[in-house]
Amino acid sequence: xxxxxxxxxxxxxxxxxxxxxxxxxxxxxxxxxxxxxxxxxxxxxxxxxxxxxxxxxxxxxxxxxxxxxxxxxxxxxxxxxxxxxxxxxxxxxxxxxxxxxxxxxxxxxxxxxxxxxxxxxxxxxxxxxxxxxxxxxxxxxxxxxxxxxxxxxxxxxxxxxxxxxxxxxxxxxxxxxxxxxxxxxxxxxxxxxxxxxxxxx
Numbered sequence: 001x002x003x004x005x006x007x008x009x010x011x012x013x014x015x016x017x018x019x020x021x022x023x024x025x026x027x028x029x030x031x032x033x034x035x036x037x038x039x040x041x042x043x044x045x046x047x048x049x050x051x052x053x054x055x056x057x058x059x060x061x062x063x064x065x066x067x068x069x070x071x072x073x074x075x076x077x078x079x080x081x082x083x084x085x086x087x088x089x090x091x092x093x094x095x096x097x098x099x100x101x102x103x104x105x106x107x108x109x110x111x112x113x114x115x116x117x118x119x120x121x122x123x124x125x126x127x128x129x130x131x132x133x134x135x136x137x138x139x140x141x142x143x144x145x146x147x148x149x150x151x152x153x154x155x156x157x158x159x160x161x162x163x164x165x166x167x168x169x170x171x172x173x174x175x176x177x178x179x180x181x182x183x184x185x186x187x188x189x190x191x192x193x194x195x196x197x198x199x200x201x
Contacts, residue, residue: 025078026066028085030059036087036111044148066090073136074105077128079112079121087112089125091133094142096190098166105138126159130193144168144188156191166190 034053041050066076074092078085088111094104107129112122133141143161145152167189 025085026063027055027059029062029076029078029088030055032085032087032113033058033062033109033111035114039114040111040149040151041146044146075132077125077132079116079125085113086116086121087125089129091129091141093138096142096166099142103139105133105136105141107133107141107143110143122155123159140192142190142192144190146188159193161191161193163189164192 034055037045037053038050070092074090076088076090078088080086088109090108090110091105092108093101094106095101096106107126110122110125110129112125130141142164143156145156147167169188
């Protein structure tokens with residue numbers, strides 16, 4: 001375990017998971033994933049879609065996906081305090097067709113409980129994820145962010161992430177099929193960071 005310090009009175013523990021250590025945590029990860037989406041993407045994604053998000057099926061997907069993870073090439077880290085998860089980050093080989101997955105890593109997701117925003121937990125999770133990518137042999141990393149998510153973009157840009165010119169339009173494969181052609185779905189630029197141990201501490 002790695003210890004991290006917050007400016008608040010709580011001191012979270014950082015835990016690196018293996019495929020055999022999921023258990024009850026997948027339900028908490030799914031809950032954080034959904035609640036963070038509902039708070040962060042309000043006004044950015046269709047409200048009906050956000051209201052319909054359900055942690056139950058997402059927990060099943062998390063357990064299935066994580067159980068199939070190659071833990072030598074990626075993983076998931078969580079921040080925990082008082083036996084409750086504050087947030088998580090997942091990372092591994094880059095999935096885009098125009099990048100080299102043997103050289104380029106990707107931060108797949110980084111989400112916090114809304115109550116944990118603004119307490120440096122996200123910075124510490126990102127630093128740990130980039131260190132993990134560096135240890136796995138990746139020379140740089142990419143991630144995707146909603147174009148209009150100014151809070152997230154400020155967070156990433158402060159950590160050295162820059163747009164690399166790639167853009168895609170949502171919805172993703174997890175979005176409702178009926179919304180595939182809806183103009184309410186925004187675009188998302190891809191960001192890149194050179195040197196996977198370069199995140200600020």
